Amino acid sequence: xxxxxxxxxxxxxxxxxxxxxxxxxxxxxxxxxxxxxxxxxxxxxxxxxxxxxxxxxxxxxxxxxxxxxxxxxxxxxxxxxxxxxxxxxxxxxxxxxxxxxxxxxxxxxxxxxxxxxxxxxxxxxxxxxxxxxxxxxxxxxxxxxxxxxxxxxxxxxxxxxxxxxxxxxxxxxxxxxxxxxxxxxxxxxxxxxxxxxxxxxxxxxxxxxxxxxxxxxxx
Amino acid sequence: xxxxxxxxxxxxxxxxxxxxxxxxxxxxxxxxxxxxxxxxxxxxxxxxxxxxxxxxxxxxxxxxxxxxxxxxxxxxxxxxxxxxxxxxxxxxxxxxxxxxxxxxxxxxxxxxxxxxxxxxxxxxxxxxxxxxxxxxxxxxxxxxxxxxxxxxxxxxxxxxxxxxxxxxxxxxxxxxxxxxxxxxxxxxxxxxxxxxxxxxxxxxxxxxxxxxxxxxxxxxxxxxxxxxxxxxxxxxxxxxxxxxxxxxxxxxxxxxxxxxxxxxxx
Amino acid sequence: xxxxxxxxxxxxxxxxxxxxxxxxxxxxxxxxxxxxxxxxxxxxxxxxxxxxxxxxxxxxxxxxxxxxxxxxxxxxxxxxxxxxxxxxxxxxxxxxxxxxxxxxxxxxxxxxxxxxxxxxxxxxxxxxxxxxxxxxxxxxxxxxxxxxxxxxxxxxxxxxxxxxxxxxxxxxxxxxxxxxxxxxxxxxxxxxxxxxxxxxxxxxxxxxxxxxx
Numbered sequence: 001x002x003x004x005x006x007x008x009x010x011x012x013x014x015x016x017x018x019x020x021x022x023x024x025x026x027x028x029x030x031x032x033x034x035x036x037x038x039x040x041x042x043x044x045x046x047x048x049x050x051x052x053x054x055x056x057x058x059x060x061x062x063x064x065x066x067x068x069x070x071x072x073x074x075x076x077x078x079x080x081x082x083x084x085x086x087x088x089x090x091x092x093x094x095x096x097x098x099x100x101x102x103x104x105x106x107x108x109x110x111x112x113x114x115x116x117x118x119x120x121x122x123x124x125x126x127x128x129x130x131x132x133x134x135x136x137x138x139x140x141x142x143x144x145x146x147x148x149x150x151x152x153x154x155x156x157x158x159x160x161x162x163x164x165x166x167x168x169x170x171x172x173x174x175x176x177x178x179x180x181x182x183x184x185x186x187x188x189x190x191x192x193x194x195x196x197x198x199x200x201x202x203x204x205x206x207x208x209x210x211x212x213x214x215x216x217x218x219x
Numbered sequence: 220x221x222x223x224x225x226x227x228x229x230x231x232x233x234x235x236x237x238x239x240x241x242x243x244x245x246x247x248x249x250x251x252x253x254x255x256x257x258x259x260x261x262x263x264x265x266x267x268x269x270x271x272x273x274x275x276x277x278x279x280x281x282x283x284x285x286x287x288x289x290x291x292x293x294x295x296x297x298x299x300x301x302x303x304x305x306x307x308x309x310x311x312x313x314x315x316x317x318x319x320x321x322x323x324x325x326x327x328x329x330x331x332x333x334x335x336x337x338x339x340x341x342x343x344x345x346x347x348x349x350x351x352x353x354x355x356x357x358x359x360x361x362x363x364x365x366x367x368x369x370x371x372x373x374x375x376x377x378x379x380x381x382x383x384x385x386x387x388x389x390x391x392x393x394x395x396x397x398x399x400x401x402x403x404x405x406x407x408x409x410x411x412x413x414x415x416x417x418x419x420x421x422x423x424x425x426x427x428x429x430x431x432x433x434x435x436x437x438x439x440x441x442x443x444x445x446x447x448x449x450x451x452x453x454x455x456x457x458x459x460x461x462x463x464x465x466x467x468x469x470x471x472x473x474x475x476x477x478x479x480x481x482x483x484x485x
Numbered sequence: 486x487x488x489x490x491x492x493x494x495x496x497x498x499x500x501x502x503x504x505x506x507x508x509x510x511x512x513x514x515x516x517x518x519x520x521x522x523x524x525x526x527x528x529x530x531x532x533x534x535x536x537x538x539x540x541x542x543x544x545x546x547x548x549x550x551x552x553x554x555x556x557x558x559x560x561x562x563x564x565x566x567x568x569x570x571x572x573x574x575x576x577x578x579x580x581x582x583x584x585x586x587x588x589x590x591x592x593x594x595x596x597x598x599x600x601x602x603x604x605x606x607x608x609x610x611x612x613x614x615x616x617x618x619x620x621x622x623x624x625x626x627x628x629x630x631x632x633x634x635x636x637x638x639x640x641x642x643x644x645x646x647x648x649x650x651x652x653x654x655x656x657x658x659x660x661x662x663x664x665x666x667x668x669x670x671x672x673x674x675x676x677x678x679x680x681x682x683x684x685x686x687x688x689x690x691x692x693x694x695x696x697x698x
Binding site for chain 1: 272274308311312314315316318320322323324325326335336339340368370371381384385388
C-alpha cells in the first residue's frame with residue numbers, strides 16, 4: 001500500500017496534470033468546431049477552388065494517426081521555423097486534428113437541414129444573414145449533437161497522446177510519478193479510472209442533452 | 220380591388236436540362252379569387268407555384284405580381300435582366316407560401332414560428348409580435364398550442380400553424396403547394412376548413428391540390444395542367460361539368476373516389 | 486531520404502497491417518460475444534457487457550497499453566511488447582465492434598423478423614438467416630470505419646516498443662535528423678493502408694448488395 005501513499009504525496013502534480021488535460025480538452029473542443037465550421041462552410045458555400053485543398057486537408061488528417069501528426073508538427077516544425085513548446089504544439093495539433101473531423105460532421109449537418117425550412121424562411125422574408133443565424137445554424141447544431149459528443153470524447157482521449165511529446169498533462173504526470181516510484185500498475189490504474197470517469201460523464205451529459213432536445217426534432 | 224389582376228404570367232417557361240417542366244404558360248390570377256391548379260403528377264403545377272414564389276427561377280417569360288416584375292424583367296433593349304435581391308424580396312413580400320411538408324422550424328414553438336417574420340423582418344417589438352402571432356394562431360384555431368413545438372403537433376395542426384405563419388406577414392396572395400397531400404385523410408378536413416374560411420374572407424389564393432372536391436366547391440377559377448402546358452382553364456363549374464377534354468376526364472376518373480364522382484354525376 | 490528508409494517503413498507497414506488484421510479479427514469474435522451478452526435476457530450479463538464496452542471505449546488506448554504492459558508482468562505473465570500491443574488493440578476494438586453490432590441488431594425493422602416468424606422460421610433460424618445478415622448489412626460501413634480507426638490507433642503500440650510504421654519513422658527521424666520526410670512518408674503509408682481497407686470494405690459491400698456509400 002506504500003505505493004498508494006506515495007501516490008497521495010504526488011497528488012498536487014497529478015491534479016495539475018488533470019487541470020491541463022481538461023484545459024487542453026475544452027480548448028480543443030471549442031476551437032476545432034469553430035475551425036471545422038469554417039472549413040465546412042467554405043467547402044459548401046465558398047468559391048469552387050477551395051474545395052480541393054480543403055478536401056485534401058480533411059482526408060489526410062482523417063487518414064493518418066494523431067500521433068504521427070503530432071510528431072510531424074513537434075519534431076518537424078522547427079525545421080520550417082515553427083518552434084513551438086509542447087503545450088502550444090499540442091493545442092494547435094489537437095485543433096487542426098479535431099477540425100478535420102468536425103468539418104465533416106458539420107458539413108453533413110448543413111446538408112441535412114431540409115431545404116424546405118430555408119424556403120419557408122425566404123417566403124416569410126428573412127434575409128440571408130437571418131436565415132443563417134436563425135434557421136441554418138440552430139437546426140444544424142441539433143442535427144450534429146450526437147456525433148459532436150462522440151467527437152468530444154475522442155478529443156479527450158487523444159489528449160493522452162500529447163504526453164508522448166512531453167505535454168505535462170494527466171498521463172505524463174501520472175506515468176512520471178509511476179516511473180519515479182516503480183509504481184507502474186497503480187499509476188496506470190489511476191489514469192484509467194480518471195479517463196473512464198471523464199468520458200462516462202461526458203457521454204451521460206451528452207445523452208441527457210439529447211433527450212432534452214428531443215422535442216425540437218420532427219420524426 | 221376584387222377582380223383586378225393579382226398575378227400575371229406571360230409565356231412562362233422552365234426546364235431542367237433537357238426536360239421541359241413548363242412551356243408557354245399564360246395565366247392571370249384575379250384578386251379575391253381562389254385559383255386551383257390541378258393535373259397529374261409531373262404536369263408542372265408545383266413548379267409553376269414555386270416559380271411564383273421565386274423558389275424556382277423561370278427561364279423565360281415574365282411573372283408580374285401586383286404589376287411588379289418578379290425576379291426578371293425586360294430591359295429597355297428587350298434583354299432579360301435579373302432584378303436585385305432587395306427588389307426580389309420586396310415583390311415576394313406580397314406572397315405567403317404554404318408547403319406540402321409544412322416546413323415549420325423545429326427549434327421554435329408554434330408561436331415562435333409565427334412571430335419569427337414579425338420580429339426579424341417587420342422588426343416589431345416583442346410584445347406586439349407576440350400579440351399579432353397569437354391572433355393569427357387563434358384564427359387557425361390553435362391559440363392554446365402556442366407554446367408547443369412542431370414535434371408535439373399533429374400534421375394537421377402543423378399545417379395550420381404554417382398557414383398562420385404565412386398569414387402573419389399580411390400577404391396579398393397566398394400560395395398553397397398541395398397543402399393536404401402529406402396528411403392522413405382524417406386530418407385534411409381541418410386544413411381545408413381553414414382554407415375555406417380564408418377564401419370566404421376574400422383572400423386571393425393560388426392552390427395546387429389533388430382535392431378535387433375543394434377545387435370544385437371553393438375555387439372560382441380552375442386550371443388544368445398537363446405535360447408542362449395549360450390544357451384547359453375556366454370557371455370551376457364549366458371545367459368540371461363538361462370535362463370534354465380527354466386528358467381531364469381521364470385525370471378526374473382517377474379521383475372518382477375523392478369526391479369527383481358527385482360532380483361528374485351532376 | 487533513400488530507398489532504404491522507404492523499405493524500412495514498408496516493413497513497419499507490414500507490422501502495422503499484421504497487428505491491425507489480427508486485432509480486428511479477434512476483436513470481432515469477442516465483439517460478437519459481448520454484443521450477445523448485451524442483448525441477453527439475464528440482467529447480469531447485460532450489466533457486464535455494458536461495463537466492458539464503457540471501460541474499453543472510455544479509456545485512451547495509450548493508457549490501456551501502459552496498463553497491460555505493466556499489469557500482466559505483475560500477475561506473473563511476462564509479455565513481449567507485441568503481445569501487450571495485440572491485447573490492447575483487441576480489447577479496444579472489441580468494445581467498439583460490440584457496440585456497433587448491438588446498434589445493428591437493435592435497429593432491425595421488427596417487421597422483417599415478424600415476417601420470418603410468419604414463414605415459420607425457428608428462433609435459431611431467425612438469428613442465422615434473418616437477424617445476423619441484416620445486422621451485418623446495417624453495420625458494415627461502421628465496421629469498416631472501425632477497422633480504419635484501429636489501423637490508425639495502432640500507431641500507439643510504438644510506446645511499448647513494437648516496430649510499426651510510427652516507431653520506425655521515429656527511429657529513422659532521430660538517426661537522420663529528417664523528421665519531416667520520415668513522418669510524412671509514414672503518413673503516406675497509413676493513407677495507403679486506409680485506402681486499401683476502404684476499398685476492401687466497398688468491395689465487401691458490393692458483394693452483399695449494399696448501396697454504394
